[in-house]
Every structure is written in structure tokens, then in C-alpha cells.
Amino acid sequence: MSELLFGFHGEELKSFYELGERFAKKELAPKALELDRYPHSQFNESALKAAAEIGLFNLTLPESFGGSGQGMTALSVILPSLASADASFGAVVFIQIFAQSAIVRWAKKEIAEKYLKPKDRGLPRLCAFPVYAPPTDLPLEVKALKEGDSYSLTGKISSLALAPVAEIMIIPAEVQGSGQASFFIVEKNSSGVKVSEPVLGLGLHNCPVADVELWGVKVPLENLLGGEGQASEDYPEFYASFGGALASLSLGVLIGSFRTAKSFAEERYQGGKQIIEHDQVRMMLANMALLIETGETICLNASRAVDQGKGLTQAFAG
Numbered sequence: 001m002s003e004l005l006f007g008f009h010g011e012e013l014k015s016f017y018e019l020g021e022r023f024a025k026k027e028l029a030p031k032a033l034e035l036d037r038y039p040h041s042q043f044n045e046s047a048l049k050a051a052a053e054i055g056l057f058n059l060t061l062p063e064s065f066g067g068s069g070q071g072m073t074a075l076s077v078i079l080p081s082l083a084s085a086d087a088s089f090g091a092v093v094f095i096q097i098f099a100q101s102a103i104v105r106w107a108k109k110e111i112a113e114k115y116l117k118p119k120d121r122g123l124p125r126l127c128a129f130p131v132y133a134p135p136t137d138l139p140l141e142v143k144a145l146k147e148g149d150s151y152s153l154t155g156k157i158s159s160l161a162l163a164p165v166a167e168i169m170i171i172p173a174e175v176q177g178s179g180q181a182s183f184f185i186v187e188k189n190s191s192g193v194k195v196s197e198p199v200l201g202l203g204l205h206n207c208p209v210a211d212v213e214l215w216g217v218k219v220p221l222e223n224l225l226g227g228e229g230q231a232s233e234d235y236p237e238f239y240a241s242f243g244g245a246l247a248s249l250s251l252g253v254l255i256g257s258f259r260t261a262k263s264f265a266e267e268r269y270q271g272g273k274q275i276i277e278h279d280q281v282r283m284m285l286a287n288m289a290l291l292i293e294t295g296e297t298i299c300l301n302a303s304r305a306v307d308q309g310k311g312l313t314q315a316f317a318g
Contacts, residue, residue, distance in 0.1 A: 016074045020081030023054065028085040036088060038205045039198045043165050047089055052122040060097055062104065065116050071307035072241065076248040076299045083252025084259065088206035090249050092126075095161050095207070098242055099127035099170055105238065106183065106225035115168055115185060128166035128188075128212075130157060131246075135239035138181040138231055142173035142214060151175075151224065153184060153217040163188075163210040164198045171214070172231055180229035184219050192217040244302030251295040258288045 027047045035041050051057060060075055061067020068074075075097065083090030103112050118124055130139065142155030153173055163169065167188055172181045186193065196211040226234065262285055265276035275281050 013073065013077050016070075016077045017081065019054065020078035023050070023056070024081045024085035027051070028082065028089055032086040032088075035086075035206045038088075038208055039164070041206075043208070044086075044089055044092075044206055047086075048092070048126075049123060051089075051093065052118070052124060055122075056093060057096055057100070057124045061100060061116065065104065065112065066118075072245050072303035073300060073307050075245045076303040079245055079248045080252035080255055080296075080299075083249045084256035086206070087249065087253050087256070088204045090252055091204050091207040092162065094242075094245060094249055095129055095131055096124060096126060097245075098131055099129040100124075101242075102129070102170060102183065102225065102238065103127075103185070106230060106234075107185070108222055111185070111222050125168055126162055126166040128160045128162040128169040130160055130170075130172060135236040138172040138235060140172070140174040140179075140181055142171055144173040144175045144182065144184065144219075146175065146221075147218075149221055151184065151219045151221065153186065153214045153219055156211060156213045158211050159199055159209045160212050161207065161209050163195050163212050164208040169212065170225070171212075175228045178229055180232040181235070182228050183225035183231045183235075185223040185225065186214070186217060186219055190217050190219075241306045244299045244304075244306065247295070247302070248299040251292065251299055254288065254295065255292055258285070258292060261285060261288065 027050045028044075031044070031046075035044050055068060056078070058065075058067040059070050059078070060072070061069070063069045075094075079090050079094060082093060100116060103115055107115070115125060115127070139157060142153055142157055144151045144153050151173075153171065155173065157171060160169065169186045169188055171184050171186050173184055174180065175182050188195065192215040194213040194215070196213075198208040198210050201209065225231070262276070265281050265285065266274055268275050270278070276285070
């Protein structure tokens with residue numbers, strides 16, 4: 001990340017960048033390839049513990065919940081470093097912070113304190129969340145029926161991120177007859193919850209996903225996030241506020257690809273010289289570097305606009 005960007009966005013961001021780089025180099029890079037075989041390898045518990053120790057999962061939590069109270073800009077600085085070494089773990093951090101932010105935003109204080117309170121050694125309670133869903137098209141396959149002092153949830157949600165390793169899940173469901181989505185906190189060990197074997201995809205294997213079936217799962221009324229239909233009303237805006245941070249994950253993958261390609265081009269020889277000395281190879285790397293620099297500016301400007309309470313149009317005006 002360039003000194004120019006640090007100068008524009010503040011030197012404090014440099015410390016977050018250096019924190020992310022140190023963590024990625026020590027905790028992620030050495031085992032990234034080995035662990036990218038989940039479920040045929042272990043989930044990266046050691047990195048999870050190390051991240052908890054340095055307060056990574058508390059980065060954006062308000063101070064009243066024991067967090068650092070940082071905004072989207074700090075998150076968008078750290079995530080590319082994580083994703084450049086291990087995109088799976090970068091995604092784990094993003095999903096956990098995304099889910100925690102949803103709980104802070106919509107849950108009653110006592111419910112938020114219950115589920116955001118860390119476990120032993122500061123480990124977070126991992127939370128599954130359907131972040132893949134388009135914000136205006138949340139799945140409504142799960143139906144919620146109000147029964148006295150609880151809701152009964154029945155249905156299936158496909159490819160729920162972190163479901164195989166999470167303790168709690170945020171499930172979008174339609175309260176019967178409303179036609180709108182509502183979010184519910186569901187504890188994975190609840191009676192009637194069935195989680196499939198991990199669904200194998202083309203990447204991010206150590207950020208596992210699974211299908212989840214719910215059969216008459218009882219959820220307390222207070223585990224409804226916000227009011228009925230709140231998800232349909234507020235989720236698009238909430239999702240958009242994480243746009244810069246989400247894009248920074250892809251930026252991190254590009255940075256990791258660039259570093260690998262540059263290292264390879266410096267090590268290999270063809271025609272009596274390093275292949276990085278060939279004009280076409282240099283041009284390809286230069287184009288990647290330009291995309292990275294542009295991406296950094298866009299991600300940080302978008303996140304900075306959110307932190308300042310501006311819209312994205314204002315962020316890029318002028």
C-alpha cells in the first residue's frame with residue numbers, strides 16, 4: 001500500500017496495515033496451501049486463536065461491547081493483507097465481523113451482549129451468515145410461524161457460510177404471510193437443526209459452507225433481529241456499507257497473485273535472462289500493479305465515505 005494513501009487517509013491506517021501484514025506472514029502464509037483442502041484438512045483454529053488474541057474480531061465492535069470501535073476504513077486496510085496470504089481466512093474474518101455488526105445493529109442489548117461475549121481465551125462465537133445473497137433478494141425458503149413466546153422455523157437455506165464450524169447462525173426467514181425477510185439468531189445445537197456435510201466449491205475451502213435444514217426449530221421472540229420484515233427493509237443499506245471491505249477481499253487475492261507472479265518471474269530464466277526482463281511479462285505485471293493501486297484507492301474511498309456518513313456518490317465526486 002502506497003505512502004501516498006497513508007498520507008491521505010491518516011498514518012493510523014499504516015499501523016493497521018502493518019498489523020495485517022505481520023499476522024498474514026506469521027499465521028497464514030505458512031499453512032495456507034495445506035489447509036486449503038478442508039474438509040480433508042483441519043479448520044484453521046490456530047489462526048482463529050491468534051486473531052482473537054490481537055483483537056482482530058473486535059476491530060469494528062463498539063467499545064461498549066469490548067471492541068476497538070474502528071470503522072470500515074480500518075477493516076478495508078487489514079483484509080487485503082489477510083486475503084493475499086489466505087483468502088479463506090480473510091473471508092472468515094469478514095463474515096464474522098459482518099455478522100457481529102448485524103447483531104449490534106438490530107439485536108436488543110441483552111441479546112447482543114449474550115452472543116457477542118467471547119468464550120475462553122477471547123475466542124468469538126463464530127456466526128454463520130448468508131453473505132452471498134444479493135441484498136435485495138434474500139432467500140425466503142425458511143418460514144417462521146409465531147407460536148406464543150417463540151417462533152417456529154422450518155425450511156432450508158443453501159450454502160450458508162461458516163455453517164460447519166459456527167456456533168450460531170443468522171437465518172433469513174419469512175414470517176408467514178408477510179412476503180418479507182426477517183433475521184433470526186439460531187443456535188446450531190438447537191433441536192431440529194440439521195447441517196449437511198461441507199459443500200465443496202472451487203475456492204475458499206477453509207471458509208466452509210453447508211446446507212442447513214430447520215424442522216420446527218424453536219427460536220425465542222427476542223432472537224428476532226429488529227422487527228418483522230426488518231431484514232428486507234434495512235439489509236440492502238447495511239450490505240452496501242460493507243461494500244469497500246468486501247471488495248478489499250478480492251483486492252487481497254489480486255495482491256497475492258501479483259506477489260506470486262512477480263516472485264516467479266524473478267526466479268525463472270528464459271532466453272538467458274530472467275523472464276521479468278521480457279517486455280511482455282513486465283507489461284503484464286505493470287498492469288496488475290496499476291489495478292492494485294486503483295483498487296486500493298477505490299476500496300478506501302468507499303469505506304472512508306461510510307465512516308464519514310457519506311454516500312458512495314459523494315466519495316468519488318470531483
